[in-house]
Amino acid sequence: MSVFEADVTAELEALVHAGVPARGVRIAVRERMVVRLERGALGPREVREAMAVMVRAACRLVRERGAPPELVELVCGAALEAVRGHGGETARWLAEAMATADAVLAAERGH
Numbered sequence: 001m002s003v004f005e006a007d008v009t010a011e012l013e014a015l016v017h018a019g020v021p022a023r024g025v026r027i028a029v030r031e032r033m034v035v036r037l038e039r040g041a042l043g044p045r046e047v048r049e050a051m052a053v054m055v056r057a058a059c060r061l062v063r064e065r066g067a068p069p070e071l072v073e074l075v076c077g078a079a080l081e082a083v084r085g086h087g088g089e090t091a092r093w094l095a096e097a098m099a100t101a102d103a104v105l106a107a108e109r110g111h
Contacts, residue, residue: 009057026078033082047093054079059108
């Protein structure tokens with residue numbers, strides 16, 4: 001697990017544990033994605049990796065910590081909103097981000 005994935009997992013776990021409403025979780029996930037996308041060189045690979053981290057972190061919390069299953073859909077949607085809303089080249093990679101989310105979800109369901 002990368003440092004970024006550990007940080008995302010810890011933040012999501014804290015939000016769920018604190019009972020933060022869905023709107024707050026969505027805002028936190030979008031903010032985390034935007035900050036990640038604004039760091040360094042940005043390309044489709046970075047978008048795919050950031051998306052995969054978000055989905056895996058949400059799935060891990062549901063699987064290992066008993067977080068509500070709807071957390072996965074909430075995180076996926078918020079992360080995709082960040083990619084689309086970031087604009088420019090990033091918005092062009094929305095289809096790749098969606099495909100990444102689907103692939104990670106399929107792999108997680110296979111656990």
